[in-house]
Amino acid sequence: MSPYDLTTLAAVKAWLDLPATAGPNDPTLAALVTAASRAVLAALGRPGLPPQTWTETLDCETARVYLRHWPVLQVNSVLARGVVVPPAGNVEGAVGWLLQPGDPAPPGRPQALDFFGPVVRFGRQSVVVSYRAGYAVQGEPRTVPAAPYQLSALQPYGPWASDLGVAYAATGVALAPVSGAPGAGQYSVASGLYAFSAADAGKAVVLGYGYVPQDVAQAATELAAQRFRATDSVGVKSKSVGGQETTSYDMSAIAAPVLAMLQPYMRVA
Numbered sequence: 001m002s003p004y005d006l007t008t009l010a011a012v013k014a015w016l017d018l019p020a021t022a023g024p025n026d027p028t029l030a031a032l033v034t035a036a037s038r039a040v041l042a043a044l045g046r047p048g049l050p051p052q053t054w055t056e057t058l059d060c061e062t063a064r065v066y067l068r069h070w071p072v073l074q075v076n077s078v079l080a081r082g083v084v085v086p087p088a089g090n091v092e093g094a095v096g097w098l099l100q101p102g103d104p105a106p107p108g109r110p111q112a113l114d115f116f117g118p119v120v121r122f123g124r125q126s127v128v129v130s131y132r133a134g135y136a137v138q139g140e141p142r143t144v145p146a147a148p149y150q151l152s153a154l155q156p157y158g159p160w161a162s163d164l165g166v167a168y169a170a171t172g173v174a175l176a177p178v179s180g181a182p183g184a185g186q187y188s189v190a191s192g193l194y195a196f197s198a199a200d201a202g203k204a205v206v207l208g209y210g211y212v213p214q215d216v217a218q219a220a221t222e223l224a225a226q227r228f229r230a231t232d233s234v235g236v237k238s239k240s241v242g243g244q245e246t247t248s249y250d251m252s253a254i255a256a257p258v259l260a261m262l263q264p265y266m267r268v269a
Helices: 009-015 026-044 214-233 256-265
Strands: 052-060 064-066 072-080 096-099 112-116 123-133 136-143 150-152 160-168 186-190 193-195 204-211 238-241 245-248
Touching: 009 026, 009 214, 026 214, 026 256, 052 064, 072 096, 214 256
Parallel strands: none
Antiparallel strands: 052 123, 064 112, 072 123, 096 112, 136 204, 150 193, 160 204, 186 193, 238 245
């Protein structure tokens, strides 16, 4: 599976009403998951959806520029012709940059970076911005349960995609991620299931994780399933049965219902 997959083999098998156990079609379906995910991202005009760090060189022709990736989680640095531009803060007379607030839930929208005061010389490729963007749940409050000391991310907007860390709610101190059995102050995670040690049972923690919006995940699931079912009619536009009944096939790359789910997430400029 690719880290850029927008759905899972299990989700596609469930949509197709196939047994959850391993089957002979699993390699084909896994490849279709990746292919469908790439097709969806291409239709969206976006290279990825879970959080990652981006660096953009922007043409600054006015005091407002739009960042290409959203939602923006954090601006790391802003350089104007090599000079550091400070954050302005939302106060009268402040000098520097100010990020337009994002929406609290998906799909969101591209966010503007506004400049105040004489901090930027306008021109082509005059501003370089490093920032982190992607769909994420941050600060989800949870309590480590008793044995087996495991809890699942709530995933309110769509399926879990990547871990962004765990911290103690009381102190903000981060727990350390491990790949094996966790000890005190450690955790492990796989597909949104977080595991802790007995020493942390009953303690309040906050989770952070990236996710794929549910409608995008569903679109990728349906597209992969459609391509799997289409193996019996590749290249066939229609066929007749006994001259009494004609069956027509949708030849579009992505069916209209799938495109409708994707439309709110598409980059338009």
